[in-house]
Amino acid sequence: MDNFFPPLVGTLPLFVEPVSTVIRVIDTETAGQPRPEDDAVIEIGSVDLDLATGRIFNPMQTLVDPGGIEISPHARKIHRISDEMLLNAPPFKDAAAPFIEAAESFAAQRASFDRSRLRFSGRWLCTYKLALRAFPNVRSHGLQSLVKNVPLDLSHVSPLMKNLHPHRALYDALCTAVLLARIADVLMPACYDVQDFIERSSRVSDEPALLAKLRFGKYKGIALCDVPMDYLEWLTGQPNMDADVVFTAHHHLRRRRREMLERMARGPVTAPLGA
Incomplete structure (x- = not known):
């Protein structure tokens, strides 16, 4: 496993501020414009995951006023958020404030997308890149594929998913939290402690993805x-x-x-x- 989740190289400082073991797992739905500067967040959902205990708690969700940005038909088809649902939704600044409060670290599936839209400072973990390390042989590393093929047990969070569906922010945040907990189960034994796992995960999340298979060419589909x-x-x-x-x-x-x-x-x- 060290080959896929190697230890950090370097000399540790003598005095290290302990990192909180609680990660805010977050998901956003957007207007679907390709460039971050042209896009708008229309829903935010999150839960907190304590990596030391596996506890998932503090669910939050809100719709967000897109500020006049048009929602693309493709995005609307996926998340099914209508203009009527967004009536009286708060502007982004007000909607985002509770999600920043008391959060040191964030995690998201394809974190570069959510990070570019939310622009929250702090440490970000990418569950897509981590899943490639933890489950290299899974057919596909999209969120719902991982739920099905790892497989992930969602039973303990299912009450919070009532009346929601995939591609709604809180639903996907809950799935991602369960995924991160399962990743930790696989990769944590290679680490000294939870803090070491978070540090390694942060480094992996900042690097390009370590792909499992080629997607093109004469060796397409080969590990x-x-x-x-x-x-x-x-x-x-x-x-x-x-x-x-x-x-x-x-x-x-x-x-x-x-x-x-x-x-x-x-x-x-x-x-x-x-x-």
Whole structure:
């Protein structure tokens, strides 16, 4: 597991302020405009997850006035939030205030999206990137695919999901909180403690994604750990190649070269006399 969730390298300071073990797991629904500066948040939902205990609590949700930004038909089809539902919704500044209060760290599925829309400062964990490390063999790492295929047990949060559906902010935040707790179950044993898990998760979340499989080319659908080295080297040299693909190719090249050096250091394997 260390290969997928490596320890931090460096000297720890003598005096470290303890990081809260409570993560605010958050989700946003938006007007669906592609550029963050043109988009508008129309719903925010969150729950708090204590990574030390697994407790999920403090559900919050609110609709948000889009401020005149048009909601795209595609976005409306997904989240099913109508103009009538947004009547009298608070402006973003007022709606967002409770979600910032008393929160040191946030988590979201595809955190770069929510972070770019909310612009909340603080530490952000990306459950998509972490799920790629914890569950590399799952067919797809979208949120509802992970719910189905990990699988995730939502029974203890189902009362909070009443009258909601996927792609509503609180529903997705609850699923993401259960996902993060399950990720912690898998990856935490490799860590010194909860704080180390949060630090490693933060580092992973700030890096490109470590993909499980190639999505194109002659090795499409093949696990990247099984793709030949010469093809991985070719990928790293292509201009305009996707950053996640290049990052993953470099990861597996380093791993294989390290394994080759270790085999060389052990020397040739010889059969015992009389065999």
